[in-house]
Amino acid sequence: MSKGFLLIISGPAGTGKGTVCKELLERNKDILYSISATTRKPRTGEVDGVNYFFIDEEEFNRRIQKDEFLEYAYVHTNYYGTPRDFVIDKIDNGETVLLEIDVQGALQVKKNYSEAVLVFILPPTMEELRDRIVKRGTESEEDINRRFENAFKELKYIEEYDYFVINDEIQDAVLDVETIIKAERLKVKRNSNITDKIISKGAR
DSSP: OOOOEEEEEEOSTTSOHHHHHHHHHHHOTTEEEOOOEESSOOOTTOOBTTTBEEOOHHHHHHHHHTTOEEEEEEETTEEEEEEHHHHHHHHHTTOEEEEEOOHHHHHHHHHHOTTOEEEEEEOSOHHHHHHHHHHHOOSOHHHHHHHHHHHHHHHTTGGGSSEEEEOSSHHHHHHHHHHHHHHHHTOGGGOTTHHHHHHHHHOO
């Protein structure tokens, strides 16, 4: 059985990385979405082990001390983290695990798990990025300016990534990510016994 891998997708706010991930999962049922752990309370309809792993702060801190997260962050009064065992177990079973995360989180994962495959989602232009943020209609002018400034800062980290995808048309962007996944699945290092399989098939 070939070894799976962790696919990280990130990029500045407004690039459409969430839409890319949603479409990718809908089109590829063999890709698993990484489930995060969090200390926040479940919202109506959320299921433990499906939407999140819901744990209390004491348990979260215990797991931090035991180095059980590939990355974690404190956001809006709650902790969020990517459980190491969940991801590694799925990878060892040959699964492709998808993690959508911000740039800082992606770099944390890369530091703790160097085999991760990092994809940076880019806008066609920075002007288009600003237009997308404005069209959301959910942020104040101050928030828009801050997100736009942060986008320029995040672009500086693109050399830490393995691939980039320009999200001009969503279907084209998803196809580019699917191409990356196919190439990664065909890497020799993930299929170390492939020659033995080919030889055994030809044996009489």
